[in-house]
Amino acid sequence: MADPRLIVVGAGPAGMRAAETLVAAGLRPVVIDEGTASGGQIYRRQPAGFTRTPEMLYGPDAAKARALHSGFDALGDRIDYRPDSLAWNLRDSVLHVVQAGVSTALPFDALILATGATDRLLPIRGWSLPGCYSLGGAQISLKAQACSIGARPVFLGTGPLLYLVASQYVKAGIKVAGVLDTAAATAQFRAVGDLLVRPGLLARGMAMRVALKAAGVRVEQGIVPIAIEGPDQVGAVLYRTASGEQRRTACDAVGMGFHLRSETQLADLAGCTFLFDGATGQWRPETDEDGRTSCAGIYTAGDGARILGADAAEAAGRLAALAVLADLGRSVDDVAVKKLKRRLGRLDRFRRGLATAFPWPAELARAISDDIIVCRCEAVTAGQIRDASGAKGAPELNRAKALSRVGMGRCQGRYCGSAAAEILAAARGIDLPEVGRLRGQAPVKPLSMATVRSDK
Numbered sequence: 001m002a003d004p005r006l007i008v009v010g011a012g013p014a015g016m017r018a019a020e021t022l023v024a025a026g027l028r029p030v031v032i033d034e035g036t037a038s039g040g041q042i043y044r045r046q047p048a049g050f051t052r053t054p055e056m057l058y059g060p061d062a063a064k065a066r067a068l069h070s071g072f073d074a075l076g077d078r079i080d081y082r083p084d085s086l087a088w089n090l091r092d093s094v095l096h097v098v099q100a101g102v103s104t105a106l107p108f109d110a111l112i113l114a115t116g117a118t119d120r121l122l123p124i125r126g127w128s129l130p131g132c133y134s135l136g137g138a139q140i141s142l143k144a145q146a147c148s149i150g151a152r153p154v155f156l157g158t159g160p161l162l163y164l165v166a167s168q169y170v171k172a173g174i175k176v177a178g179v180l181d182t183a184a185a186t187a188q189f190r191a192v193g194d195l196l197v198r199p200g201l202l203a204r205g206m207a208m209r210v211a212l213k214a215a216g217v218r219v220e221q222g223i224v225p226i227a228i229e230g231p232d233q234v235g236a237v238l239y240r241t242a243s244g245e246q247r248r249t250a251c252d253a254v255g256m257g258f259h260l261r262s263e264t265q266l267a268d269l270a271g272c273t274f275l276f277d278g279a280t281g282q283w284r285p286e287t288d289e290d291g292r293t294s295c296a297g298i299y300t301a302g303d304g305a306r307i308l309g310a311d312a313a314e315a316a317g318r319l320a321a322l323a324v325l326a327d328l329g330r331s332v333d334d335v336a337v338k339k340l341k342r343r344l345g346r347l348d349r350f351r352r353g354l355a356t357a358f359p360w361p362a363e364l365a366r367a368i369s370d371d372i373i374v375c376r377c378e379a380v381t382a383g384q385i386r387d388a389s390g391a392k393g394a395p396e397l398n399r400a401k402a403l404s405r406v407g408m409g410r411c412q413g414r415y416c417g418s419a420a421a422e423i424l425a426a427a428r429g430i431d432l433p434e435v436g437r438l439r440g441q442a443p444v445k446p447l448s449m450a451t452v453r454s455d456k
């Protein structure tokens with residue numbers, strides 16, 4: 001009998017561990033990643049010729065990065081690894097992948113989607129000025145290219161990445177002008193019970209904050225952003241402090257992010273059932289504990305399924321691969337499966353703690369002024385979204401998209417979708433789940449007009 005055709009999309013911690021597990025069972029998966037090197041977000045590798053050590057790049061996670069990279073590299077040609085390859089469509093158990101302008105159709109028996117996450121963004125007056133980056137973008141520029149987004153950046157938003165990226169900039173010798181967190185200190189106290197399941201990580205987060213203050217960085221919690229000011233490029237951030245005072249912090253760049261959102265478009269194109277996660281206000285593919293989606297042969301793992309962090313992504317990748325093996329009728333180690341599930345359960349409690357500590361500021365999204373651009377790709381304002389709902393009667397997000405073009409551009413709603421949903425729900429006076437979610441469309445990311453089809 002021919003070997004089953006197995007594909008893993010994503011060579012981050014989840015996808016790398018999934019591939020390793022399949023190889024250990026004697027199988028040879030195809031591993032697709034749009035990046036040039038494996039590692040995913042947290043363990044992103046630097047380009048050839050850069051000489052920073054893992055300790056400099058990954059700090060206290062250097063040992064984990066080394067282990068993951070060397071384990072994956074050792075797979076050699078026991079996997080069919082395809083970097084620089086974008087999975088852009090998924091239909092009828094066929095994945096469409098473009099590499100160097102050539103699109104290939106890959107039929108599969110089992111597919112593990114380990115596609116990770118991206119920043120969750122909130123439109124603020126001035127957020128489309130030159131010099132305003134996503135937090136993830138600010139970190140990638142430092143980690144991959146050793147470049148700073150500015151000489152005096154402000155980091156604005158909420159989530160663990162806010163403090164991490166600011167600390168990484170300080171360590172790199174950049175004068176950080178401020179860390180402005182929309183989450184109140186009280187939210188973070190409320191979360192301590194759940195966060196204590198990972199005391200080491202909690203302590204690391206607290207130490208980061210102490211170190212930022214010791215470096216002279218202004219750290220403020222419970223702020224309300226008012227505007228990123230120009231005129232022609234980022235010059236300052238205007239905000240209200242937790243005590244209601246209006247302040248302006250001069251800066252030449254802003255790194256902005258409000259925790260993360262899962263990359264779920266491929267699961268959507270496959271027709272997987274989604275569920276609404278009330279704790280984060282986001283939709284995600286419905287799966288069983290092992291990562292099986294509602295579509296036979298399609299599995300999810302890591303941050304692409306649920307934002308649980310890198311350690312959980314490794315465990316979820318292994319678990320999804322073991323589920324693939326079990327579904328193919330191969331024997332799997334039940335003890336290992338139970339152990340991985342226990343670990344994920346514990347890490348899920350930490351995730352709940354993070355959602356409490358760093359809540360998505362839904363009320364700020366609902367109050368975005370009419371003249372502010374929400375969808376940058378199509379230049380759609382909050383007022384136009386309200387108009388689509390009010391005057392034009394759009395009852396849900398996809399209709400609002402058709403009427404206003406929100407989420408119709410290059411990013412396909414990745415960056416504006418969360419805020420657009422809040423604006424629409426508020427305008428119609430309905431709960432967030434009732435406005436639904438933007439349906440995924442192929443190509444999930446832009447393709448070159450010169451793309452050709454491979455006939456192989």
Ligand SMILES: Cc1cc2nc3c(=O)[nH]c(=O)nc-3n(C[C@H](O)[C@H](O)[C@H](O)COP(=O)(O)OP(=O)(O)OC[C@H]3O[C@@H](n4cnc5c(N)ncnc54)[C@H](O)[C@@H]3O)c2cc1C
Nearest residue numbers: 010012013014034040041042087116136302303309310313
């Ligand atoms: C920008 C950013 C920076 C982060 N930095 C940190 C950090 O410093 N420390 C920390 O603890 N956590 C960090 N996180 C969170 C952390 O990255 C994750 O918890 C962890 O990496 C999740 O692993 P994963 O394998 O699920 O996904 P990822 O590591 O995100 O890997 C997903 C992979 O899938 C690939 N991919 C996605 N879609 C496609 C597609 N359609 N076609 C082909 N390839 C695709 C991507 O290129 C990527 O390599 C960060 C997250 C983001 C978004």
